[in-house]
Amino acid sequence: MPTLATVMIHASASPVGVFFQQVEIGVTLGAMYALIALGYTLVYGIIELINFAHGDIFMWSTVVTLAVVQALGITSPPNPIALIGLLILLMAIGMVVSGGLNVTIERFFYRPLRKAPRLAPLIAAIGASFILETVAQLWRGSGFVAFPDIFPGTGVNIGDVRVNLLDVVIVVVALVLMYALERFIRLTRMGKAMRATAQDPEAAALMGVNINRTISLTFIVGGALAGAAGVFYNLYIGQVYFLTGFQLGLIAFTAAVLGGIGNIYGAVAGGFIIGLVEALTIQYIPNGFAWADAVVFAILVLILVFKPSGLLGQQTPNKV
Amino acid sequence: MAAQSPTKAASSWMDSVRRWTDETMVLGRPVGWYVTGWRFGVIAIIIAVLLPLIPNSAYPQMQSLLVSLTSVFVYCMLALGLNIVVGYAGLLDLGYVAFFAIGSYVMASGTFGSLLNWAGKPFSIPTFPLILLLPVGALVAGIFGIILGAPTLRLRGDYLAIVTLGFGEIVPIVFKNIPTFYGELGMNATQPAPLNTPFGLLSFTDPLNSAPFYYLTLIFAILVALGAAALRNSSIGRAWVAIREDETAAEASGVNLTRTKLLAFALGAFVGGLGGVLNTAIFPSVNPIGNFNFDVSITVLIMVVLGGIGSIPGVILGALVLRYLDVSVLQSLNDPIHSSVLVASTNAPLHFLTNVDFNTLKLLIYGILLVVMILIRPQGLIPDARRRRELKGVGAAQEGMSAIGLLEQEEAGVGIAAADDALDQTEYTGAGSDAQGREG
Numbered sequence: 001m002p003t004l005a006t007v008m009i010h011a012s013a014s015p016v017g018v019f020f021q022q023v024e025i026g027v028t029l030g031a032m033y034a035l036i037a038l039g040y041t042l043v044y045g046i047i048e049l050i051n052f053a054h055g056d057i058f059m060w061s062t063v064v065t066l067a068v069v070q071a072l073g074i075t076s077p078p079n080p081i082a083l084i085g086l087l088i089l090l091m092a093i094g095m096v097v098s099g100g101l102n103v104t105i106e107r108f109f110y111r112p113l114r115k116a117p118r119l120a121p122l123i124a125a126i127g128a129s130f131i132l133e134t135v136a137q138l139w140r141g142s143g144f145v146a147f148p149d150i151f152p153g154t155g156v157n158i159g160d161v162r163v164n165l166l167d168v169v170i171v172v173v174a175l176v177l178m179y180a181l182e183r184f185i186r187l188t189r190m191g192k193a194m195r196a197t198a199q200d201p202e203a204a205a206l207m208g209v210n211i212n213r214t215i216s217l218t219f220i221v222g223g224a225l226a227g228a229a230g231v232f233y234n235l236y237i238g239q240v241y242f243l244t245g246f247q248l249g250l251i252a253f254t255a256a257v258l259g260g261i262g263n264i265y266g267a268v269a270g271g272f273i274i275g276l277v278e279a280l281t282i283q284y285i286p287n288g289f290a291w292a293d294a295v296v297f298a299i300l301v302l303i304l305v306f307k308p309s310g311l312l313g314q315q316t317p318n319k320v
Numbered sequence: 321m322a323a324q325s326p327t328k329a330a331s332s333w334m335d336s337v338r339r340w341t342d343e344t345m346v347l348g349r350p351v352g353w354y355v356t357g358w359r360f361g362v363i364a365i366i367i368a369v370l371l372p373l374i375p376n377s378a379y380p381q382m383q384s385l386l387v388s389l390t391s392v393f394v395y396c397m398l399a400l401g402l403n404i405v406v407g408y409a410g411l412l413d414l415g416y417v418a419f420f421a422i423g424s425y426v427m428a429s430g431t432f433g434s435l436l437n438w439a440g441k442p443f444s445i446p447t448f449p450l451i452l453l454l455p456v457g458a459l460v461a462g463i464f465g466i467i468l469g470a471p472t473l474r475l476r477g478d479y480l481a482i483v484t485l486g487f488g489e490i491v492p493i494v495f496k497n498i499p500t501f502y503g504e505l506g507m508n509a510t511q512p513a514p515l516n517t518p519f520g521l522l523s524f525t526d527p528l529n530s531a532p533f534y535y536l537t538l539i540f541a542i543l544v545a546l547g548a549a550a551l552r553n554s555s556i557g558r559a560w561v562a563i564r565e566d567e568t569a570a571e572a573s574g575v576n577l578t579r580t581k582l583l584a585f586a587l588g589a590f591v592g593g594l595g596g597v598l599n600t601a602i603f604p605s606v607n608p609i610g611n612f613n614f615d616v617s618i619t620v621l622i623m624v625v626l627g628g629i630g631s632i633p634g635v636i637l638g639a640l641v642l643r644y645l646d647v648s649v650l651q652s653l654n655d656p657i658h659s660s661v662l663v664a665s666t667n668a669p670l671h672f673l674t675n676v677d678f679n680t681l682k683l684l685i686y687g688i689l690l691v692v693m694i695l696i697r698p699q700g701l702i703p704d705a706r707r708r709r710e711l712k713g714v715g716a717a718q719e720g721m722s723a724i725g726l727l728e729q730e731e732a733g734v735g736i737a738a739a740d741d742a743l744d745q746t747e748y749t750g751a752g753s754d755a756q757g758r759e760g
Contacts, residue, residue, distance in 0.1 A: 050478050112695055119412050122478055123625060124694045126414075126618065130687030137680055246614065250489070253482065287497060294493045297486035304483050305471040 017160020022279040028167045030275025031174035035229035036252035037267040039222030045198045045262035046218045052125035055249015056132035061094035061230025066240045077152040094227035102223025136242040147234040170232045254300040260313020372531040386530040392643040393537035394599045397544045399623040399639040401591025407630030409584035410564030412481040415488025417616040419461040419589040423596020426457035428606040431510040436499045450512040461593020462586045469585035496608035506607035509600045628700025
C-alpha cells in the first residue's frame with residue numbers, strides 16, 4: 001500500500017523499540033480495519049452477502065470529509081476547542097454520508113435481488129463498487145489528494161516508541177464505537193431484531209420484526225462505522241485516493257473472515273490482528289512494503305482453505 | 321415488481337425485430353432462418369474471414385479496425401474461458417486476470433532472451449517460437465488453475481469469489497516484486513518472425529498489414545468457441561450444469577464434485593493463459609502494474625453477464641460489444657469532445673468535460689451495466705438455449721435466476737409466501753418465456 005509510507009516516519013533506534021513502534025502502528029491501523037470489518041460482518045451476518053461495495057463506502061467518507069475541510073478552508077491545526085468541534089463535525093458527516101450511501105445501495109441494488117441466488121447480489125455489489133469508484137475518480141481525479149494536517153503532531157516518547165495523540169484518539173474513539181455497537185446489538189429492541197433476523201428471517205418476520213427496516217438499519221450502522229474509519233484514515237494517512245476503498249476493503253474483509261464472518265467480536269479481533277501483521281510485515285520482511293498486500297491475501301486464502309469459520313465463527317453445515 | 325416494465329418494453333421491441341426476421345425473405349427463406357443456431361455462426365465466420373479482403377483504399381481505417389478486432393477476438397477467448405467457470409460450473413472467478421498474466425509472462429519470457437537472477441543480474445535463456453509458447457502458456461496457466469483450485473473449490477460460491485480475487489491481486493504483485501521478470505519495468509515480448517508460406521512471406525510485424533494476427537486470433541477464437549460448445553454437450557458439461565443447479569443433488573447422483581469443478585477451473589485457466597500468450601504476441605509490452613489489475617477480471621466477467629451467462633453466442637456478443645466499445649469508441653471520443661468543448665467556451669457549463677477521460681467512463685459504464693443486467697435481465701442478451709429447453713412453464717420463471725449461478729431452493733417454501741414468490745418470479749421473466757415459446 002503506497003500510502004502507508006507516511007506512517008513509517010517514526011524512526012527508532014533499538015530493535016525492541018522498532019518492534020514496539022510497529023506494534024503501536026499496527027494497533028492504530030487495526031482499529032480502522034476493525035471498524036470497516038464490522039460493516040462486512042454485520043451485513044454478512046444478516047443477509048449472507050459479501051458487500052463488495054463496502055470499501056468504497058469507506059472511501060466516499062474520505063472523499064467527502066476532504067471536500068468539507070477544503071470548503072472550510074482549514075489547512076493547519078486550529079485551536080483545541082475548534083479542533084474538537086471540527087472532528088465531531090467530520091465524524092458526523094462521514095458517518096451520515098457512508099451510512100446513507102450504504103442503505104441507498106441496499107434499497108435499490110440488493111433488495112430486489114433478495115430472493116435471487118447468492119451470486120446475483122454479489123455481482124450487483126461489484127457493479128455498485130465500480131460506480132462508486134468511478135464517480136469519485138471523475139470528481140477528485142485519478143491521483144492522490146493530500147488531506148490537510150488538521151491534527152497537531154503532539155505525542156509522547158515512551159522509551160524509543162513514539163505515541164502520537166492522534167493514534168490514541170483513533171484507538172479510543174474506535175473502541176468506544178465498537179462498545180456502543182455491542183451494547184446496541186445486545187440491549188436494544190432494534191439490536192434484538194437484528195439478531196433475530198440474522199438467525200432466521202422468516203421466523204423473525206412471523207414474530208413481528210420488520211425485516212426490511214432491520215436490514216436497512218444494519219446497512220446504516222455498518223456504513224456509519226466505515227464512515228468513521230474514513231475520517232480516521234484521512235487524519236492518519238492523509239492521502240485521498242479513489243481506489244483506497246478497494247484495497248482497504250479487501251484487507252478489512254480478510255479481517256472479518258479471520259475473526260469469523262458474522263461475528264462482531266471476531267471482526268474486531270481480526271482487524272487488530274491484520275493491522276499488526278501488516279505493520280510487522282512492512283518492518284521485518286525484506287521489501288515488506290511491496291509484499292504487505294500479498295501477505296494479507298495469502299492469509300485470507302489460508303484461512304478460507306483451512307478454517308473457513310474463522311477464529312470465532314461457527315461452522316455452518318451445507319443446507320440442502 | 322419493479323423489473324417488470326423494462327422487460328415488457330424490451331419484449332415489444334424484440335417482437336418487432338422478430339416480425340421483421342420472420343417476414344423478410346432472402347433467397348426463398350426468411351431472414352430468421354439464416355440467423356438461428358449454427359447458421360448464424362457460419363455467416364459470422366464467413367464475414368470475419370472476408371473482412372480483411374476489403375482494400376485499404378475502399379476503407380482507410382481498415383488497419384485500425386483489424387487491430388481492434390484482433391483485440392476483440394482475444395477477449396472473446398477470455399470470455400468463453402471464463403464462461404466455462406462461471407457459466408457452466410457456476411463458480412464465480414473474480415481473479416481471471418491471474419491466468420491472463422501468467423500466459424502473458426510465458427510469452428514475454430519465452431521470446432525476450434534473458435531473465436534476471438535474484439541479484440538482478442541478467443542471464444540469457446533460449447527463445448522459442450510462438451507456436452510452442454501457445455500450448456506452454458496455456459498449460460502453465462492451467463496448472464496454476466489446478467494449484468489454486470484444488471484447495472479452494474470446496475468453498476462456498478461467494479468465498480470462492482473472494483479467494484480468486486485475492487489470487488488475481490497476488491499474481492501481479494509477485495511479478496512486480498520478484499526480480500526474475502524485470503520487476504516493475506516489465507518486459508517486451510518479441511513478435512513472431514515472418515513465416516514462409518506457400519502464399520508468400522507472412523509477416524506479423526508489418527504495421528500496414530494487420531491481417532496475419534487478425535486471422536491467427538480469429539482461428540483461436542473459433543477453436544475455443546467450438547471447444548466450449550463441445551464441452552457443453554459432453555457428459556462433463558452436464559455434470560457442470562448439475563453442480564451449478566444443486567451441488568448436493570449432483571453429489572448424491574454420483575458426480576465427483578472436486579474433480580468436476582477442478583476441471584472447469586483448469587480449463588478456464590488454460591484458455592486464459594492462451595489468451596495471455598496471444599495478446600502479448602500482438603501487444604508486446606508486459607507490465608505488472610498497468611496491464612493486470614482487477615479491471616481486466618471484471619471486464620471479462622461483464623462480457624459474460626451482459627451476453628448471457630452460459631450462452632456461447634451471448635458471451636461472444638458481450639465480448640464484441642464491450643471490447644469494441646473499449647478499444648475503439650471510447651478512445652475516439654476523447655479528442656473530438658475535448659476540443660469541441662474547449663472551442664465552445666472556457667466557462668461553458670460543459671467545460672468540466674475537458675477533464676474527463678472517456679476511458680475512465682468505461683468503468684462507470686461497466687458498473688452500471690453489471691447492476692442493470694443483474695436487476696433487469698439476469699439471463700443476458702442471448703440467454704443460454706439449453707436452459708430455455710430445460711425450463712418451461714413455472715420452471716421457466718426461475719430461469720433468469722438460475723442463469724446467474726446456483727439455483728437455490730427456497731429454504732422454507734411454505735404456503736402463501738412460496739406461492740407469492742412463484743408469481744413474482746413468473747412476472748420477472750415472463751417476457752423471456754414468451755420469446756422462448758415463439759422460438760421453440
